[in-house]
Amino acid sequence: MVNDIMGIVLAGGYSRRFGTPKAFVKRNGKYFYQISIDALTRLTNKIVVITNPDLEKLFQMENGNFAIINDRKQYEGKGPLAGIFTAMDAVDSEWYAVTPVDVPFIDDQVFQKLLKHLDGEAHAIIPVVSGKIQPLIAIYHYSVKEEIRDQLEGDNLSVKDMLNKCKVKYISIQEEQPFYNINQVSDYEKWIGK
Numbered sequence: 001m002v003n004d005i006m007g008i009v010l011a012g013g014y015s016r017r018f019g020t021p022k023a024f025v026k027r028n029g030k031y032f033y034q035i036s037i038d039a040l041t042r043l044t045n046k047i048v049v050i051t052n053p054d055l056e057k058l059f060q061m062e063n064g065n066f067a068i069i070n071d072r073k074q075y076e077g078k079g080p081l082a083g084i085f086t087a088m089d090a091v092d093s094e095w096y097a098v099t100p101v102d103v104p105f106i107d108d109q110v111f112q113k114l115l116k117h118l119d120g121e122a123h124a125i126i127p128v129v130s131g132k133i134q135p136l137i138a139i140y141h142y143s144v145k146e147e148i149r150d151q152l153e154g155d156n157l158s159v160k161d162m163l164n165k166c167k168v169k170y171i172s173i174q175e176e177q178p179f180y181n182i183n184q185v186s187d188y189e190k191w192i193g194k
């Protein structure tokens with residue numbers, strides 16, 4: 001168990017491809033965002049949902065055991081890096097475990113595996129699944145914050161570019177299901193059902 005870690009739930013996207021807010025779509029009666037939170041609660045009780053002003057009220061109505069913060073105004077709508085930066089800038093921690101809201105099979109096992117690789121060397125622990133990196137389900141050290149700020153200031157929103165400037169440990173994970181990602185309704189139908 002790592003002492004100084006907080007959970008970031010990235011929930012500031014606009015779900016344009018899906019059509020309705022993905023955070024509030026359900027699997028087995030549970031909202032997607034809640035599934036993401038549940039995957040983090042074994043790691044930490046410090047959890048923050050980073051969202052946008054349109055969705056903020058929906059999260060507030062949930063009365064959950066998590067903080068809700070909107071993306072920094074100047075970075076609003078600038079993608080996942082904006083969400084990660086906002087959380088890091090708002091709440092101090094040594095490590096941050098990040099998850100999106102559109103991975104309804106995510107569980108704490110993935111994070112437990114990643115945590116085993118914290119060694120003080122790497123500043124980002126990133127899973128690789130079927131040859132593809134998964135930087136939105138990952139663990140970051142606070143020191144990447146300034147790199148992210150620089151990129152956002154330069155309007156470079158690429159997560160891969162940010163990783164190229166950091167010390168990263170890539171961890172191969174065999175199990176694919178926790179990484180199933182819902183972008184459009186057809187993904188939902190494929191993985192969860194009609």
Ligand SMILES: Nc1nc2c(ncn2[C@@H]2O[C@H](COP(=O)(O)OP(=O)(O)OP(=O)(O)O)[C@@H](O)[C@H]2O)c(=O)[nH]1
Pocket residue numbers: 010011012013014015016017018022050051052071076077078079080082083084099100101102136183
């Ligand atoms: N805080 C924050 N989270 C974001 C932002 N953009 C995307 N995300 C989150 O990052 C994850 C992956 O985002 P996408 O797959 O691009 O989701 P999206 O932007 O909601 O969907 P599309 O509009 O269809 O691209 C989801 O959990 C989003 O909520 C952002 O600007 N700020």
